[in-house]
């Protein structure tokens with residue numbers, strides 16, 4: 101494919117000792133030569149591929165020296181984008197790298213859109229769509245486990261499985277086609293039904309297995325949305341601080357301290373939590389606090405996990421009871437806090453109200469019980485899981501949605517077989533399954549979707 105030459109700063113802006121301006125496209129080497137001054141007049145177009153060269157960046161208009169650099173020359177197709185790639189390694193800091201980028205743009209490159217380098221790797225066929233998405237997940241991964249899932253996907257684990265299933269479907273479709281073309285053999289229809297049943301069952305099972313990983317995969321990728329709720333002053337913000345091992349939230353002895361919602365990412369034994377500290381829930385007259393309370397009720401509904409904090413040094417209040425009843429159907433861990441004070445709470449009653457939830461007793465003041473809580477969270481979400489080593493996880497909502505739809509259409513195939521529906525009708529659902537799976541790897545995908553997906557990347561990636 102023919103593309104123009106793009107350029108962008110590929111390192112964090114204004115951070116670090118070295119900053120890289122990356123170019124990709126047919127003109128990358130010429131553009132670099134236009135502003136590069138090597139030792140002894142050396143030109144980058146003459147050097148061997150995948151070599152790095154010391155030199156100066158010079159403004160061709162004014163002959164002014166702009167930067168001292170190292171330039172990497174990588175000729176396609178063995179590059180990240182499969183095009184010619186130039187990387188100009190500048191001194192860190194905002195000014196110098198920006199000046200180099202401006203010169204590159206003035207010399208004929210176009211500023212890359214977010215994710216455009218990776219998009220080219222996809223359009224030029226080096227990686228498929230799910231692998232490109234994995235590159236983005238890799239950048240965002242917040243724990244080792246999430247990283248492993250992204251690396252597995254980047255290496256094409258999901259792609260290979262999807263391709264295998266599509267191949268199976270294609271073979272059945274081909275078989276069916278042949279039979280439609282030669283209807284003169286009587287027993288062909290029956291045989292085809294049997295074959296369809298066998299193959300479609302296999303595909304259904306594989307898709308089901310994949311979907312079973314979706315819950316954990318999504319948690320790994322996006323973080324487990326965890327809402328800390330409870331009455332005012334019970335220790336919710338103290339709990340957030342204990343889990344993140346830092347004083348992120350304000351803690352005071354005044355009930356109603358937390359007014360707005362505080363969000364923090366923490367890694368609890370490999371489980372990434374998106375912790376949400378909320379305003380204490382109670383009936384309130386204060387208008388600001390009331391908005392916070394409304395918002396915390398909303399978070400409660402959207403949370404994957406609820407940490408309900410109670411004050412163990414007080415008897416259960418009607419508000420506590422109401423909260424316990426509200427969360428009984430959710431994934432919930434009840435935390436009876438302030439155990440360092442004389443205990444007044446009836447823990448048996450708490451257990452009765454949330455029979456399925458786990459209960460932990462803590463004294464956040466004395467830093468007691470946090471280990472047990474972390475343990476409870478880890479076993480709740482990764483019980484018996486071996487680091488996801490050989491499991492193909494599906495973690496991306498787009499993939500999960502497509503696999504669910506594919507599963508539905510393969511179930512339609514099976515139902516058709518059951519009912520003895522004519523083969524050429526069943527074939528429509530079979531082909532649909534094939535198309536849906538194709539969307540995962542970007543085989544059958546629309547341009548507008550591609551733009552949307554790649555625009556979520558960072559600039560320069």
Ligand SMILES: Nc1nc2c(c(=O)[nH]1)N(C=O)[C@@H](CNc1ccc(C(=O)N[C@@H](CCC(=O)O)C(=O)O)cc1)CN2
Pocket residue numbers: 177178179180187226
């Ligand atoms: N300086 C720098 N570091 C970087 C990147 C980069 O673009 N520049 N990457 C950017 O994300 C990542 C590395 N990813 C890459 C993936 C594939 C190829 C590549 O050239 N693949 C060729 C095979 C190369 C060979 O055989 O030598 C290919 O698949 O055809 C390069 C980088 C991380 N580190």
Ligand SMILES: Nc1nc2c(ncn2[C@@H]2O[C@H](COP(=O)(O)OP(=O)(O)OP(=O)(O)O)[C@@H](O)[C@H]2O)c(=O)[nH]1
Pocket residue numbers: 330331332333334335336337338339350351352353354355356357358359378379380381437438439440441462463464465466
């Ligand atoms: N004795 C004792 N006090 C605690 C414990 N945990 C928290 N506290 C105290 O309880 C008070 C309230 O703690 P916070 O963490 O601010 O409570 P909160 O639930 O966030 O309160 P709001 O934001 O007002 O809803 C503070 O004075 C804490 O120091 C504990 O385990 N034991």
Ligand SMILES: [Mg+2]
Pocket residue numbers: 336337338349350351357358378380
């Ligand atoms: Mg608080």
